[in-house]
């Protein structure tokens with residue numbers, strides 16, 4: 001599908017376009033200028049943890065290439081840039097002393113964005129917890145909630161006068177579940193009980209941070225980013241329908257219900273039994289502290305099957321290089337479901353994109369598959385908007401190819417290609433398409449003004 005002028009017309013004046021990255025995936029320079037160790041530095045060294053045995057030591061070397069990378073973002077003509085702060089770079093032990101050189105890097109990043117007319121959207125926790133805090137129990141320890149609030153305040157005091165938004169956490173489900181139940185992400189723990197407690201502490205630290213930041217005079221809008229699939233039963237059978245309802249409660253409502261309704265879904269609490277988290281009096285009210293915006297990361301639908309694991313042939317749609325089904329209608333349906341279930345604040349798609357093989361041919365990357373993916377999903381956002389969902393913006397994952405966690409460098413999500421030998425950046429065809437789409441939307445916006 002190609003997006004036409006009609007597609008562009010659907011986006012209201014306030015709607016903003018951007019691209020996303022995260023610190024550990026792009027920065028590199030893990031041992032420089034006083035940065036402390038993160039749990040991902042440690043996890044990558046576990047044999048077998050990362051598909052290609054790589055790590056984020058160099059990544060895209062963004063730390064050393066800040067100015068050209070900022071020019072690259074600006075060349076796309078987008079309105080905003082979403083990035084994360086590496087907590088161990090700015091506060092190496094996760095408590096106490098701040099690292100001036102690390103803070104200065106983010107000063108330059110924020111100022112460089114503003115100088116180019118780009119709105120800075122900052123995430124506090126995109127997974128790279130200081131290892132020093134992990135050594136004291138990590139997110140399973142309630143004390144980490146206090147450390148996170150101090151960290152949030154420190155960042156706000158340094159940068160908060162210049163930020164459009166502050167996101168507390170990126171995808172708490174991933175940190176809790178992949179990091180602490182399945183153990184496929186840092187810190188590599190395998191315990192359902194720990195995972196549920198981690199999820200609770202992440203949500204609690206979000207609410208506590210929001211309250212502290214507001215009491216401290218927050219100027220940026222404050223929110224959280226949740227990953228969500230559109231969950232569907234594989235067949236019409238009542239058993240698959242029930243499986244889908246439970247999967248949806250585990251993945252989506254476990255995070256959204258507490259934020260918007262102040263309680264966990266009863267069916268998941270029942271399923272967890274003794275593994276349910278310890279919740280202290282007052283916690284749920286703190287978690288339900290109103291947010292100024294919600295971020296949703298959407299990649300694919302989730303099919304639920306009551307009997308046994310899903311087989312590859314159970315997933316009928318075309319797939320990305322990650323094996324994730326390409327299902328743009330799921331994004332519209334998910335947004336409509338969220339709009340039905342909750343009173344949504346302005347809502348951003350904070351991540352959406354696809355990994356594709358992306359061969360370089362004569363210095364170009366003709367990634368028509370990625371352009372189709374993006375066009376289909378942007379169309380779905382437009383359809384959700386037309387049905388009343390308060391969509392505020394859309395951000396592509398990712399600005400450039402980068403360290404894709406346990407998949408290493410083999411999976412490329414960027415609209416800009418990175419040559420990992422030379423670290424040269426080359427905009428793919430999808431980047432040029434996105435640039436033109438954003439330019440058309442901006443022209444329409446300005447024509448209406």
Ligand code: FCB
Nearest residue numbers: 022170171227397404413
């Ligand atoms: C999301 C992460 C992001 C990236 C994409 C592909 O879960 O937030 O860092 O890895 O998936």
